[in-house]
Every structure is written in structure tokens, then in C-alpha cells.
Amino acid sequence: MSRIGKRPIExxxxxxxxxxxxxxxxxxxxxxxxxxxPQGVELTxxxxxxxxxxxxxxxxxxxxxxxxxxxVANMVTGVSAGxxxxxxxxxxxxxxxxxxxxxxxxxxxSRPIEYRIPEGIDIKVDKQVNITVAGIDRQLVGxxxxxxxxxxxxxxxxxxxxxxxxxxxxxxxxxxxxx
Numbered sequence: 001m002s003r004i005g006k007r008p009i010e011x012x013x014x015x016x017x018x019x020x021x022x023x024x025x026x027x028x029x030x031x032x033x034x035x036x037x038p039q040g041v042e043l044t045x046x047x048x049x050x051x052x053x054x055x056x057x058x059x060x061x062x063x064x065x066x067x068x069x070x071x072v073a074n075m076v077t078g079v080s081a082g083x084x085x086x087x088x089x090x091x092x093x094x095x096x097x098x099x100x101x102x103x104x105x106x107x108x109x110s111r112p113i114e115y116r117i118p119e120g121i122d123i124k125v126d127k128q129v130n131i132t133v134a135g136i137d138r139q140l141v142g143x144x145x146x147x148x149x150x151x152x153x154x155x156x157x158x159x160x161x162x163x164x165x166x167x168x169x170x171x172x173x174x175x176x177x178x179x
Contacts (some may be wrong), residue, residue, distance in 0.1 A: 133148070
């Protein structure tokens with residue numbers, strides 16, 4: 001039995017869970033999320049907890065057991081508290097500016113980069129170098145943060161670029177002058 005899959009999901013009072021044949025819909029103060037359940041896994045709602053069980057013991061059902069439990073737990077957390085990722089920009093002249101659904105980044109290229117912010121994502125820029133990506137869908141928040149980081153990954157010599165907050169960049173020693 002999956003260690004993750006057998007743990008119950010606690011549902012806060014402000015969150016409502018609706019289930020029909022093959023779908024689950026989670027509504028909360030921040031919005032709603034929907035998930036199509038794969039075959040071999042079913043959900044049972046009891047009071048304010050959700051239990052994920054597998055119907056058969058097939059390989060596919062066993063692999064979906066923990067996955068579905070984690071996805072539903074992320075949905076419950078997302079609609080109640082939300083998720084956020086923080087990015088930091090380092091480098092002389094590197095800066096960001098958000099507005100009108102577009103994130104404008106000056107990253108040392110010949111012209112600024114314009115990144116279109118997807119629906120359901122909120123981006124805030126603080127002091128032109130700190131970017132906060134927030135939303136209710138954990139997968140979408142992580143993907144957007146990774147796409148923004150990939151526009152100028154931190155380089156190992158001076159550490160210039162976009163990195164996650166708290167990420168350590170392994171620094172390399174530059175060229176040394178021979179005697």
C-alpha cells in the first residue's frame with residue numbers, strides 16, 4: 001500500500017469538495033480547481049476528510065494511488081492558501097517590471113524580453129529584482145517560475161541571471177594569469 005496514498009486529506013472549513021463519476025472539483029476562497037480521476041482510483045468523502053483508495057492491485061492503479069492523493073491535497077491547499085515561488089535577479093542593469101498581463105525583463109540582451117503572464121497567475125515585482133509568482137495551481141506556478149528562470153539562468157562565474165530565492169549557485173574560478 002502506498003504510504004502517501006493512504007494518508008487522509010484534511011479539508012478546511014472554507015473549502016467545498018464536489019465529486020461526480022470521474023471528476024473532483026475543489027472550491028475555496030481563492031477560486032476552484034478541477035481534476036479528472038484516472039481509472040483504478042476512487043475518492044471517499046467523510047466529514048472533513050478525503051480518503052483515496054485504489055480499486056484493484058494492478059501496477060497502474062498502484063502508481064496512481066499516491067499521485068492522485070498528492071494532486072488532490074495540492075488542490076485543497078491551493079484554493080485555501082495558494083502557492084508562491086520567489087525569484088531573484090542579480091546583475092548590473094538586470095531588472096523586471098510587471099503590468100497589464102506582461103512581465104518586462106531587462107536581462108542584458110539587446111532588447112527587453114516580454115513574458116506574457118498566463119491566466120490564473122499573479123506576478124509581483126519588488127524593488128525591480130525580486131519576482132513573486134503566485135497562484136492556486138501548484139503545477140502552473142512552478143512551470144511559470146521555471147520559464148522565467150530559463151530566460152537567463154544564473155551563470156557560474158559572476159552569478160548573474162535569474163535564480164530561485166535561496167538557491168545556491170556553485171561558483172567557478174575564472175582564468176588565472178600564468179607566471
